[in-house]
Amino acid sequence: MQVPSDIEVQINLGETSVIVNYEVTTDCADTQLVMVSGIASGETFPIGMTTIAYNAVDQEGNVVGSASFKVNVKDSYCTPRFAAIVEPITKVEFGSIQDNTTSYVTASENEYFLEQSTDVIKGETYTITVAGNINGIAETSQFVVFFDFDQDGIFNPDTEGYYIGSITGSTGVDGQTVSNQITIPTDILTGPTRMRVMKTYRLVPENPCSLTYAYGQSEDYTINVVENLGTNDIANQSIKVYPNPVKDVVNLQTSKEVNTIAIYNLAGQKIISKEVNIINPSLNVSSLPKGVYILKVETNEGSISHKIIKE
Template identity: 35%
Template sequence: MKLKNAFFASLLLSGMLSAQTISINTEVPGYPTAANSIYEYWYWAYGIQVTGSGFAANSAIKFTSVDPQGGLRSLSSTTDASGNVTFQFNGWTNTSPLGYYTLNVEDASGKTASGNYTVIKDPKHVITGEVAPAEFKMGDFVSGTKIKVKNLVPYGQVKINVGDPASNGWELNKDEEMYADENGELSIDFNSNSRLFAPAGMVPLQPVEGNWILSYNDWSGEGLKGSTKIRVLPNNPSTSSYCSVSATVSEPITSVTFADISNVSDPNASSSYENFLSKVGNLERGKEYKITVKGNTAGSWKVSTFTAFIDWNQNGTLDNANEIYRIGFVKGSTGMDDVSAELTIKVPEDAVVGNTRLRLLKVNSPSTFAMFWPTGACGNYNNGQVEDYALKVTEALATGETSFNKVQLYPNPVKDVLTVSSNKKVNSISVYNTAGQLVKTVQNANTVNMNNLSAGVYVVKTDVEGKTETSKVIKK
């Protein structure tokens, strides 16, 4: 036993075993669930508590979740003087992929730990709606669609809220009470004659392109819930004419850098929509490009999120699932300071070649925790601004072709200093191991010292004036 304990201790001292650990608490007061699980809504609104120890002291630490569909979400914090950290981690929105998640934690020195949890459906979310048709064009809004709501409490009262593509919500037909029949069902119409309870009183439903959400709430005392999605399509979809979008109060976007686009605009602009279609970003299929944005939050306490919508398939709509990018957020920014948000966007390999649209949407979020991220590119938002840009997608260069602006890395294999050669400014160099972990990064330099890295294959990402190049490098 002494030999075994001594061997274990020597492994810890030599770094062969990881001393850092994390624990995950999924409990939400008043909403008990099975062990290590959390309801979908509360994963966003309340989150999970992560407690870690054994990490580097006073170090930046990154939390990255991997959802059941392979989607990633990363948040950051800092350890204390003892290498401990407590952090509340949550989902992007109030609807998350259901299933098994992995949370990876890494500090600045490369120490890692991981844990797991499960996001589950609220058992009271049983109300459903059969929609026919589930999709229709703007011109067909007069007739709209019919919905049969099921799994209600027989003879129980039900209230229905309508959420438009810009996430505005109103109660449907508030001036009349709605009840299920003896089978727990209710049939309703959804069209331009439907009445919504808005701040101005009862108003007719206004057609808007995009996804509408009908939320059902049982008022018989059982607390049952549910929802239905309805899709409204443009009459004549075209890449030269997209849906209209605006904000009630302008809180401007002030700077956008993406591919060949570099645009600075008025931090006090009164218009909530700005057309910059004369500015074109040139993109290649399969390549990665960094987008960096700034904006005026109109208050030191206020938060704004940035979302990009890109019509990769050129079908005239901007809100397909793989065309929405949550760039990040800013808090308390004038739009002219150093506060920014950024994200690396990869052009899909199957993106349609030709001219298309980038729509950038900045909107107010109530907090920096349970944040508001738009999923619709049409309609009217409350506080924020929208900017439209043109993009031109081209085929990737074939093997053996070169470009005047191509980034070159040498020597490869490398023993110590790796040099990035480019006729443009190198903003950053990031080195990743084969596990995808960031092991070294430098800013505003065209060299990186890899002398202290172990021999092997590494992935090097270089940001050259907003365009990201990815290369494999062998460390000797």
């Protein structure tokens, strides 16, 4: 059985996955190749490392050979390293993001949950709560969160980094957490924005790109920044989006004339944009792959964003 060497693919800013093609072959006509784990050739691979494993099975069902290789889809954002041991982040709560992950030290150094998103309003304050496996009863880990508010593919520690706090001696699943308040700036871009939570041993992880951290982990999520229209403006611009989930056409029931409708993926890439200038517009999304998207509605009074699911 022949498998390719490890494959590395670099994606562009705004992309969260890529189609990867590979070939696995055998010289034995009476054996069948069976994928044991991983993703099939020609399918979509997420950011990060995926291990592809195949067995060669004879006509009696016996495994007569096995082989594996790795596909590394490299993020357009920098990737920090934790070279000694992964000490995982086990909880991230921010807005509607409520994520609980493994406490095992065999977890990946860098985990990507970009399909998990929450709306945040400019100028509003939100609580972020985290937990993690400290891997020692007397040891301490520090937590920081970064936001790419200017959507340039770079986390600026000085203007886009926020200290959350520290935890000592936690298993990551014993209920210990630390929280802090994050006020969303008013002078930032709207739309999907990358968020990175980082945990490191003892030292505060001020550098979101460091290759020299020993113990810790990073987890990436998505926030959707929306304008602060004020209570009256939001009430006046009440918008109903239906059906959601949607297969073909998404409809908007509005009280104001809509100027434009746009669809973004969770990486912030604009997929569809349509000028409508009517009340109660609709948009054909049948060409979109299945997944979660952000629908942004622009009116004369501002913009409103909604999360939609494409079936």
